[in-house]
Amino acid sequence: MTDNDNTNGSAGVPGEEPADGAETRRPRVIGTPPPAESHRLLSTDTPETDGDPYAAGPYPGMAHERSEERIRSGVRWAALFFVIAFLGSVAFVAGYVIFQVGDLWQTKWSNMALGGSLTVILLAIASGMTMWVRRVMPHYDVVDERHPLPSEQPEKQDFGKFFMAGAKESGFTRYPLLRRTLMLAMAPLGLLPLVLLRDLGPLPEKKxxxxxxxxxxxxxxxxxxxxxxxxxxxxxxxxxxxxxxxxxxxxxxxxxxxxxxxxxxxxxxxxxxxxxxxxxxxxxxxxxxxxxxxxxxxxxxxxxxxxxxxxxxxxxxxxxxxxxxxxxxxxxxxxxxxxxxxxxxxxxxxxxxxxxxxxxxxxx
Amino acid sequence: MTTPPTPKALGGVGTYIDDRFHSARFAGVNLRKVFPNHWSFMLGEIALYSFIIILLSGTFLTFWFNPSMHEVVYDGSYTKLHGVTMSQAYESTLRISFDVRGGLLMRQVHHWAALIFIAAMFVHMLRVFFTGAFRKPRELNWLIGATLLILGFVEGLLGYSLPDDLLSGMGLRIAEGVLLSIPVVGTYLMFFLFGGEFPGHDIIPRFFTLHVLLIPGIMLALVVAHFMILWHQKHTQYPGKGKKESNVIGTPMYPAFAVKAGAFFFFVFGVTALLGAFAQINPVWLYGPFTPAAISSGSQPDFYMGWLEGSLRVFPAWEINAFGYTLALSVLIPALGIPGLVFTPLIIWPFLEQWVTGDKRQHHVVDRPRNAPVRTAFGMSGVTLYGLLWLAGANDVISERLDVPLYGTTWFFRFALILGPIIAFIVTKRICLGLQRRDAAAASHGYESGIIKQLPSGEFIEVHQLLTEDAETVAVAKKEVPALAAAVDGDGVPSPGSRSMMGRVRSRLHNFVVKDDIPVGEPHGNGHGDGHGGRPELGEAEAEERKELRH
CATH class of the missing domain: 2.102.10.10 (Rieske [2Fe-2S] iron-sulphur domain)
Structure with missing residues (x-):
């Protein structure tokens, strides 16, 4: 894949965007759970679905035309691979029973039989799943909006106030004696394991x-x-x-x-x-x-x-x-x-x- | 076409769970999660999957492995070692290999998966580094990743010490020498770790506990944290049409990505099984049990330890003896100083870069490596340093295979380790800037189509064709490094921040990062298929370039 992947772009979204992620134009968001109002919007888009927003698929508006013939061939390929994987398991068990370990050569054959059949099982499942996803499932990209990570200012301030109120209520901020003696109690606790480890070995002395x-x-x-x-x-x-x-x-x-x-x-x-x-x-x-x-x-x-x-x-x-x-x-x-x-x-x-x-x- | 009705059993399970966890909304959101498509996002997946394979195969091995240094006389299936005295650790490793069906396979799968795990972490980390994906808000996940890499090294070293064969024992011996070189506390650390003098009887059981419990426990927790942070912050994406800082475009988790990821897991596992079945690794029965008096020449550690081996090999024989104490610099610096020199910048890089560039923006669209020339060049010099150290760790093999003098290779690496990273820095930076210029040129007047046209005036020109929208988005994706707050304000008074020592260092570094920046080209409007009619504000460099294009 090259950086300049030339796809046939049509007129549309400019690539440049203000760095802070501010929205200028809001495209229809697909991929987040539809809020109540967008349910309505979607159902009016596809009126024949009788209120089912997912009639056309899990991501409304997303589709990928594939010929029925191609999909069927994908299903057959996937099925073939899954059957091979099953046969691989049969071979694995057979290999486990037939090939014994012991000397170098026996072990080598056992290793190859078990490892070879395991490889067949795993790669066949992988291939079957690949056929499934590439030939049977539709391929489309979904746009998901990011939610800004920093919290809104009032929310932050509210939490700050709440937290400090709790600290005040607990007395932790108010009574230094409590705070300091607690720290005094905690500080050496971390060192105790080190003391306990002393008997790991003798001292070097002149050894x-x-x-x-x-x-x-x-x-x-x-x-x-x-x-x-x-x-x-x-x-x-x-x-x-x-x-x-x-x-x-x-x-x-x-x-x-x-x-x-x-x-x-x-x-x-x-x-x-x-x-x-x-x-x-x-x-x-x-x-x-x-x-x-x-x-x-x-x-x-x-x-x-x-x-x-x-x-x-x-x-x-x-x-x-x-x-x-x-x-x-x-x-x-x-x-x-x-x-x-x-x-x-x-x-x-x-x-x-x-x-x-x-x-x-x-x-x- | 309507949605098929939910099967009764499935609906029942769903209801059962939802009644207890209120999970419908949560599951609905997370199953819709979008994963951008790019091959380089699969590197971290390889690391994750190989980690799972390691856990599975490792658990199998513990059923038979006996982490004891108690000595026994071997009488198992491998007749060549009959009558040889060995530790129970080594004996049980032979037993797993020759007396347990599938034991050798699992040993080899475990070892191969470990190598793949560390290699995948390496490459994944390089991808994250070179694309700037570690920038705000992902710095903490970078730290977790770096910790995982270091723990991976440690875990690997512990693991391959366990069979107690001649090769792994030599690794322990070197570890002993390295511990001893630490000033003041070195001998104490050594005696505590080994439970006395080398080799003692404690090191294998202790390493076993660390290897199967403590370190993997920490790693598992960190992997989960790494993944949860990724999940929460969502993926970065490469620049392209429609891709913005405020969105993420890709395949949704359910159903397509889940199947894709499943397939990829089975591919990784399948390849590991293939290696375990047909590619021999760590044949400990050939090395024999450990004895401190013997060694085989051409001994090589696992690949990820090679760079430390190389650094030990090429460092000059420096040692200070004064006031009745010894400072073994020829061990201390290469074995502990060099890793520090490599890992420290690696760990602090996101914070260092943010401090130098003053870039506190959130970044979700990654950089193309060329668009951050100093970072890319720095990374390449690190890669060069690592690669040279790694090669130096095999200097005896190089000397033998290429028939060059052994000491010559050492001298070569002594110079190369200093010059190589510098050259790599300069060359990489130049290449990046060159690629940036090409992007700027392509964005402002399209790419060279190779079509030569004669104008009515008789002039020949090469027709430039406009980039596609996607390519154009990519070509202008570079984000300028923000300017630092002016060092001198309008009245000529220096700002407080820039007067301090650190302030001056910072503005120097900032200047170094931005000084030969290529301005981002504004994309063209429509038309201009004739390659003529440059914009009035055409920069000098571009105008010159254009002149060159004309015949």
Whole structure:
């Protein structure tokens, strides 16, 4: 539909109208319930109707000539669609009984049978109704007058006076003591639910500063729960996700303590001496929880030694203590100091030396 | 032909109701209600109908869904996950999908209808914005609509978190990071929402209550209010022959519009069912249960969250650490500041526009977007900002599919997000003004018919044909922005209102809105089929244009 819909306009109503909606000329209003006098008017218009204002239709004066043949064809089409909709319901019930769910394929066929027949039912009803309204019902536009939204001035004034009289009678305006103590009583009431919500959770305290890594905690492989020997993780470029031993199924712990273990050639590392002591034979451990908003920084590009978080593409350089090289993360991934125990298993030297994961206000 | 007699049973029901509610007059008035015909009025209907579909399909899902984070070992029909530890929420989602007939269909219908609902609200809102249908007296309904859109976002986020799969869990993780970035109270909000540290065992049941009770309850109340206000104030209508501020022209509710609307409801439902039957959405069984240690690359949220994702992706890594506290600007600004930047103008626009233009008139005939160039341009720059943010949320996909460097896309969007809206503003405004000129020209001397005629004097002219009455009404439908009360009165004394800081800002903005206004062309009288004989008061621009037309 274009804005300049060229219809064959005849002489008539100019488009411009005073902005306040003032009436200059009053066309006959159709579409509002006829007041008493217009009943008369309408019945004189169509005298043969014997006092029935709706003899010609629900909107007197409105008509739309359609050939009887076209209307009949519309009725037939609509009926056809309604019958199809009924058959669709039969198919739906049949499909419900015949197709069972279970494995992926069965579920797929059941879904298609039920969904397909439901689609047929709904679209057939829609099409039938469309045929009905477009082919059978007459099409015409009815003009409805708007009533101005603002009330008449006297009406407004009367209400204002009435309302204030009521307020005066109640004493609300007259006795400030009543008014003010009532407000005093009401004001804190809104805050009580907030007080009640206090037990939604514990206080943060220092919880975000610690993880489940302690001195001597074994690094176990995420998924299998097997501890890892340094000797078993010896090919440079290797990467594996580890969690603290005993916490393999504790999601709360994994959410903080997951560590990305990367094996590099020791000469590739560019670390301070302290950080060097946190690695073991080129094996370096970083928190896997991105310092941006906490997604697992799970992608590792061997050739460039970049760790990439797939959520927002923060990129960290595995050789340089996970220094941020691109993206929205503001801080490197914290390093977990690791070493090996007497049996050669990789263990933590201590907890992380700084909080892991996204920044928070008290982090400092 | 006479009215058929009322069937006895129907009359009986009518009488029964009327005896108790005095409803004959009320029903008579409301069944005669007029609905103007235009395709763009159907956008809000789509939103309404999809909301109903969501309520119906969602109720079905609650019969089996178990909103618990208690962990169980799966042994249901989907054998690939046998033996895997998962939450009961995820397990019951699998059960709905694979062990309940029609369960997968209802899940998919629910999800598709949610996407359609939010998309329809978006487009409906754009229609209302660009046509100025939000103006007095409809500002409050605009507020309700904006609230519904925001609640729709929240409701969607809550809903797709419920299955507790790997993808939705990552959305929760991001939500945790965003909460933590809030200064002073962030950690407390996070601990209270999650009932402790992430993920805890409380978030899914809490989200479930919010998702199925609180938010939909508020939304339902607002939808009803939205609809009742619309009903009371009556529809706006597009300019056209006979359409005035004081009337409304269209199809009456009974019988034609009721059937039309019914048909449209079934179309919307039918298309949703079609999508649910044949277009897979959110196959949670492929993602696996949530674990904070794993993620799949190319993770994308539902489309309406994409713009926030994009804003998080392209924002630079700013963070302030001072006095022992941390301000994570690289999360705070994109995740909370940018939505504020988008939603605040959206919410206050009707009031802002009224303040700037000083237009306190009642408007029932809507604007054509071209006739409010500054509003349209502003809207288009908002759409551009949204669209670019949305694309930025898929920069990894763009990078992979188009084979362009990933970081290059980030830099592209960093610049585009600033320049794009500005360019969109300028271009849109120019297009609007150009279209206004064309309307003015067509209204004053008709449209170019393409017929070339030689006059007796030997001169060639192109015959201009008059617009039809309807087209002419449309072409001159522009309403002038009223002038502000003079800043300086007759004696050269500045008026009090315009001297204040806000007064000066206001007159500057007003000037910006009206400065390159195209005057509304007076329609022609009759005749002038020869394209000659311009009116004596023909403006210079029009005269020039006319010269150009002659060969």
């Amino acid at each position: 975000l500063r610690h993880t489940d890594w302690k001195k001597g905690t074994k690094l176990v492989v995420d998924g299998t729960g097997e501890p890892l020997r340094a000797a078993d993780f010896s090919s440079p470029g290797g990467i594996i996700t580890v969690v603290p031993e005993g916490k393999e199924h504790d999601l709360d712990s994994i959410a903080k303590s997951t560590v990305l273990l990367i094996k590099l050639r020791p000469e590739e590392l560019e670390l301070t001496e302290e950080q060097m002591n946190w690695t073991y034979d080129g094996i370096i451990a970083y928190s896997k929880i991105c310092t941006h908003v906490g997604c697992p920084a799970a992608l590792y590009e061997q050739s460039t030694h970049r760790i990439l978080c797939p959520c927002h593409q923060s990129t960290f350089d595995a050789r340089k203590a996970a220094k941020v090289t691109f993206g929205p993360a503001a801080r490197p991934l914290p390093m977990l100091p690791i070493t090996v125990d007497a049996e050669g298993y990789l263990v933590a030297q201590s907890d992380f030396h700084e909080p892991v994961g996204p920044s928070f206000w008290e982090r400092g």
